Amino acid sequence: xxxxxxxxxxxxxxxxxxxxxxxxxxxxxxxxxxxxxxxxxxxxxxxxxxxxxxxxxxxxxxxxxxxxxxxxxxxxxxxxxxxxxxxxxxxxxxxxxxxxxxxxxxxxxxxxxxxxxxxxxxxxxxxxxxxxxxxxxxxxxxxxxxxxxxxxxxxxxxxxxxxxxxxxxxxxxxxxxxxxxxxxxxxxx
Amino acid sequence: xxxxxxxxxxxxxxxxxxxxxxxxxxxxxxxxxxxxxxxxxxxxxxxxxxxxxxxxxxxxxxxxxxxxxxxxxxxxxxxxxxxxxxxxxxxxxxxxxxxxxxxxxxxxxxxxxxxxxxxxxxxxxxxxxxxxxxxxxxxxxxxxxxxxxxxxxxxxxxxxxxxxxxxxxxxxxxxxxxxxxxxxxxxxxxxxxxxxxxxxxxxxxxxxxxxxxxxxxxxxxxxxxxxxxxxxxxxxxxxxxxxxxxxxxxxxxxxxxxxxxxxxxxxxxxxxxxxxxxxxxxxxxxxxxxxxxxxxxxxxxxxxxxxxxxxxxxxxxxxxxxxxxxxxxxxxxxxxxxxxxxxxxxxxxxxxxxxxxxxxxxxxxxxxxxxxxxxxxxxxxxxxxxxxxxxxxxxxxxxxxxxxxxxxxxxxxxxxxxxxxxxxxxxxxxxxxxxxxxxxxxxxxxxxxxxxxxxxxxxxxxxxxxxxxxxxxxxxxxxxxxxxxxxxxxxxxxxxxxxxxxxxxxxxxxxxxxxxxxxxxxxxxxxxxxxxxxxxxxxxxxxxxxxxxxxxxxxxxxxxxxxxxxxxxxx
Numbered sequence: 001x002x003x004x005x006x007x008x009x010x011x012x013x014x015x016x017x018x019x020x021x022x023x024x025x026x027x028x029x030x031x032x033x034x035x036x037x038x039x040x041x042x043x044x045x046x047x048x049x050x051x052x053x054x055x056x057x058x059x060x061x062x063x064x065x066x067x068x069x070x071x072x073x074x075x076x077x078x079x080x081x082x083x084x085x086x087x088x089x090x091x092x093x094x095x096x097x098x099x100x101x102x103x104x105x106x107x108x109x110x111x112x113x114x115x116x117x118x119x120x121x122x123x124x125x126x127x128x129x130x131x132x133x134x135x136x137x138x139x140x141x142x143x144x145x146x147x148x149x150x151x152x153x154x155x156x157x158x159x160x161x162x163x164x165x166x167x168x169x170x171x172x173x174x175x176x177x178x179x180x181x182x183x184x185x186x187x188x189x
Numbered sequence: 190x191x192x193x194x195x196x197x198x199x200x201x202x203x204x205x206x207x208x209x210x211x212x213x214x215x216x217x218x219x220x221x222x223x224x225x226x227x228x229x230x231x232x233x234x235x236x237x238x239x240x241x242x243x244x245x246x247x248x249x250x251x252x253x254x255x256x257x258x259x260x261x262x263x264x265x266x267x268x269x270x271x272x273x274x275x276x277x278x279x280x281x282x283x284x285x286x287x288x289x290x291x292x293x294x295x296x297x298x299x300x301x302x303x304x305x306x307x308x309x310x311x312x313x314x315x316x317x318x319x320x321x322x323x324x325x326x327x328x329x330x331x332x333x334x335x336x337x338x339x340x341x342x343x344x345x346x347x348x349x350x351x352x353x354x355x356x357x358x359x360x361x362x363x364x365x366x367x368x369x370x371x372x373x374x375x376x377x378x379x380x381x382x383x384x385x386x387x388x389x390x391x392x393x394x395x396x397x398x399x400x401x402x403x404x405x406x407x408x409x410x411x412x413x414x415x416x417x418x419x420x421x422x423x424x425x426x427x428x429x430x431x432x433x434x435x436x437x438x439x440x441x442x443x444x445x446x447x448x449x450x451x452x453x454x455x456x457x458x459x460x461x462x463x464x465x466x467x468x469x470x471x472x473x474x475x476x477x478x479x480x481x482x483x484x485x486x487x488x489x490x491x492x493x494x495x496x497x498x499x500x501x502x503x504x505x506x507x508x509x510x511x512x513x514x515x516x517x518x519x520x521x522x523x524x525x526x527x528x529x530x531x532x533x534x535x536x537x538x539x540x541x542x543x544x545x546x547x548x549x550x551x552x553x554x555x556x557x558x559x560x561x562x563x564x565x566x567x568x569x570x571x572x573x574x575x576x577x578x579x580x581x582x583x584x585x586x587x588x589x590x591x592x593x594x595x596x597x598x599x600x601x602x603x604x605x606x607x608x609x610x611x612x613x614x615x616x617x618x619x620x621x622x623x624x625x626x627x628x629x630x631x632x633x634x635x636x637x638x639x640x641x642x643x644x645x646x647x648x649x650x651x652x653x654x655x656x657x658x659x660x661x662x663x664x665x666x667x668x669x670x671x672x673x674x675x676x677x678x679x680x681x682x683x684x685x686x687x688x689x690x691x692x693x694x695x696x697x698x699x700x701x702x703x704x705x706x707x708x709x710x711x712x713x714x715x716x717x718x719x720x721x722x723x724x725x726x727x728x729x730x731x732x733x734x735x736x737x738x739x740x741x742x743x744x745x746x747x748x749x750x751x752x753x754x755x756x757x758x759x760x
Binding site for chain 2: 001002003004006007010011014015017018021022024025028029032034035036037038039041042043045046047048076100101102104106108109110111112113114115116117118119120121122123135137138139140141142143144145146147148150152
């Protein structure tokens, strides 16, 4: 097959570019430790969330020094809880699920971002280094009131932070806090 | 009088088929563009003619009319023309051709009516499910049945073109498949494979569910089946644009295609790689293991290859054309190109925009960078460059060249055409750049409201208000451009001046098909490999999704449920 010399050169450069792109992603996963949302969260019955541990009383739970779990239920057209408060310098694992249709969950201005699918639990771990106020939006069309679906995330100075419900201090958690690397890689939210 | 070797004189019947397909495409384009204008003004808070809750009905109409109806009807016309022209023989059966045109049209009408029903609250009919129609958001059964009928229509069209090819093959044993026909056939093979996902989703799950006969299906499963089709469909839009770039653009530039073998390789690569990548739309979906996402990512990156090869071949062909016209120098040849011809300038600008869209697509494809932009307005910013410009602007520019060939009428106005394609380019620069920047600031896509009360979106440069004005301004320019196009084509169809220079022949490639191995023309082999790749990429993820929550998991309900009213009607 006849291939012009310039074409061969271009083909080689193209393949190099493609392999280069794939390498950056592999580096992101292995070097910078960016973990994809995956199937670790498991499944739930969306009609039985009231009887499902964690989602029956959604909110923040402390599971270790500087480590928190946050359960969030998405529904047409709100997140529950409406406001999440966390201390800075914390590693936070979100468990998000939906009671009705497919929603989205994004902490605006960060790369904490996941789809929320009824029956499935999205699990993502994020580091919050500095205090700040973030918006959370539903970024997947979920019905005619979709544009009203948003909530707040307040990251406070550790000295100003008190658990809203301080009865829940577990240690170790349920085996979820150790292996997950930050979804934010080098630049934390 | 038209010359005897013009397409219209040789194939008056196929010309009539193409005209009818184009007519539907252009009506859909006009209505879809109007919806686009409403959205651009509404979500930027410049002018609000509708309630925000109705925004999504308009958005569904915009997405379905432009991404499904305009693109697919137009490409069916291009393929009917290209297959006939390059095989130099008509389709086998006239009634069969009209049958698939009718199936596609009826399906479109059904889906369109069910979407419009959303604006009439008393109708009980609605389909506010956007272009991404997976469960549990539910549309009226009319929407899904119309969709199924439309897809079946496209399959029959493919069968029609294959029968035409087989008839040619029996008369021309041992000959290389003519290039345009090769492109049509490989694209349709890809489409047959890709639509399996949406056919199963719609026929097995969504139709029985919307009729109240079966329970709600696993949402993640319908989502995965949707994206099985939802990504390759973009190549179904793009391949006819490539066909025009490879075969028509060199002729308009005054030259010849650089390499026929490489063009075939490109189309074979698209057949192989278009489908096993759909999971890259689900990088942040729960319930799918990271490994499957990684496989989809590598396939996606290799899918860049045929587009990068296309960039080379198309630019090399244009340069050859320019040098035939007397162009010289490293870049001086650019001046020798027919920039006053709207067909040329439109396609050239579309190609330029596709390069930009390709790079923003690489960001989406980058599995972990995607976290930053997933479902933000960056994404519509990206696909308005690809389908909204590379495809749509090529179709408009191609129309200026093709419509005179199937009507026999001279293009009404070249200056208006030239102004129109440039205006589209400028409008898209404004709108798309603002959308990309807004996406980096975290502004979500597909929302009726310009901002959320408690959230400050922080842009890298410029204010959010500034970005909104750019989006609205770009949207207005695009609408004006669309209007000018429709007026120009409409007046062409009514023009009494006969078209000139309609020789149907296209110049042969500089490197002809005889320089490539005949295995390239073995369509059965490539189709088989494509199916194997799809099975490799999808069997395990689908298995694990069904293992996870099952086919019909407990506790899921439709939203909004339209089952009850329909059952009342039947009873």
